[in-house]
Amino acid sequence: MNVMNESPRRKELTRLAAQLFVQEGFDRTTVRMLAQEMGIKSGSLFHHFRDKQEILAAVIEEGTHNALAMARQALVECGPDAESRLRAMARAHLETLLTDRNAHVVALYEWRRLDPEARAHLSHLRDAYEALWEEVIDAALAEGLIHGDRFLVSRFVMGALNWTVRWYDPRGPRTPDDLADELVAMITRHPA
Amino acid sequence: MNVMNESPRRKELTRLAAQLFVQEGFDRTTVRMLAQEMGIKSGSLFHHFRDKQEILAAVIEEGTHNALAMARQALVECGPDAESRLRAMARAHLETLLTDRNAHVVALYEWRRLDPEARAHLSHLRDAYEALWEEVIDAALAEGLIHGDRFLVSRFVMGALNWTVRWYDPRGPRTPDDLADELVAMITRHPA
DNA sequence: GGGTCAACCAAGCAAGCGCTAGTGTAAACG
DNA sequence: CGTTTACACTAGCGCTTGCTTGGTTGACCC
Incomplete structure (x- = not known):
């Protein structure tokens, strides 16, 4: 069994799992369904993942990791003013929601199915991502581009953006x- | 077996079910858990509900019905200008999210677990609710209070509001x- | 050319699942 | 009084679940 998402095989299996989790939901996706989609038998699945929970964690980690990377990249490439940075973050967020849609939908819907250890680990990734947002929003507030409570504004913006997976x-x-x-x-x- | 949510007993059971669905998720909540929480045996549960799906539908119907009623009431009581109406809708929305929190969380997270018939029925309720929002937002656009694409603005607002259940x-x-x-x-x- | 190892399979176990069948009982009804 | 009705019980059927076990294969390595 592999430790990280290093193996290309495991990466591919993770991608397939994400798709099934979106279609059926985590609890309704059986290991037999996953195995069939991957072209192997259900027992072989546990060579790649310790248990079903680990598949879920792998899916969410992949998506969150990419989102963080894209956001950082976008902030490097954009202009220095608050509006450019705000727009860059919003664009990057929506773009990941497109390219890694399955993983993000899983992260949004099935987060609570994670066991405590996995959740703790992934929370760090997510916090790092949200910290980027708060930083950009703080700058926008300081520049007078937007105003209001920084906590509430960032939550409202995240809500508006994340909700897009439902209708976009x-x-x-x-x-x-x-x-x-x-x-x-x-x-x-x-x-x- | 009862037909509607008329029976007070059934209403109470629905409330308890909502709580469990939030804690554990629909799929992970077994009929035995539900029965225990209700103080009866698992078999007795099917005297009140045809099957497990019907419990889910009852929970969501209750919450959506209340949200619609509160929104309509709020629109009757508030001032005639667009800003008052917008504020009234937002307040009503957040207030239901408090009083009927469990039911709404279930509606947001477990909607896809509904079977097609239940979904069709409940979609009408939800559409009616969202229509109220679009009406209010249209008025705000016409008055120049806000501007932008009416479709996008209403989706963004709904997203910001519904996201509150995650952090509020x-x-x-x-x-x-x-x-x-x-x-x-x-x-x-x-x-x- | 024997040893290693990742990848897979066949078979199945123990537990838990939703739901049903049949019965009991106390209150309400005519 | 006898009948109906609402509500609950016991017992368990048939099936699916996540996961384990023991073994096979073929590619690579010194």
Whole structure:
């Protein structure tokens, strides 16, 4: 059994698992369904993962890790002003929601199914991601671009963004960047 | 077996079920757990509900029904201007999230576990609720209180509000009305 | 060319699942 | 009074669940 997501085989299995978890939900996805989707028998699954819980943790870790990486990259590449940074974060967030959609849906819906140890480990990743947001929002507040309670504003923004997985259809006319721009426009000062 | 949620006994059982569904999730809540929480044996449960699915439907119906009623009431009592109506809707929404918290968490997380018939029935209730929101947001757009794409704005607002169940702690310093006011302030035109 | 090792399979166990069948009982009804 | 009704019980059926065990295969290694 492998320790991390290093093995390419395991990475592929994780991707397949994410898809099934989205379709059926974690509890309703049986190890036999997972194995069939992966083209192996159910027993062989436990060569790659210690138990079913570990598959869930692997899925969520993969998604959160990518989101963090993309957000950091976006912050490096964007302009220095608060509005550029805010927009960059929103765009990066929505873009991961597209490319790693399955993993993120699982993270949002099945977080509570994680056992305490896995949750503790993954909480750090998530906290690091949310810290980026708070930093950007603090800067926007300081610059007067937005105003209000920093705690509430960041929670509202995260809510609006995460909720998109429920209704956003990438085949529709709107691009992720459209959504990001609209959200930023909604919460920033609107010059009459 | 009863047909609707008329029986007070059934209403009480539904309330208990909601609590367990939140704690454990629908799939992990067994009929034996439900029965124990209700003080009866597992077999007796099926005198009140046809099957486990019907319990889920009852929980969600109860919560959505109350939310719709509270929103309508709030719109009747509030002022006629767009800002008052927007604030009233936000307050009503957050207040139900408090009083019927369990039912709403279940509705948000376990919606996909509903079988197609129940989902179709409950979709009507939810659509009616969301229609109230779109109406209020349309008015706010027309009045120039907020601006942007009506579809996106309403989705963003719903996201921000529904996300509160993940982080809001009613024992903290903030009241639901505080949250509502802050949200309205965030998205309305900000006079410099 | 024997040893190592990741990857897989066949078979099945123990536990738990939703739900049913049949019965008992006390209150309500005509 | 006899009948009905609501509510609960006991007992268990048939099935699925996550996971284990013991063994096989083929590629690579010194």
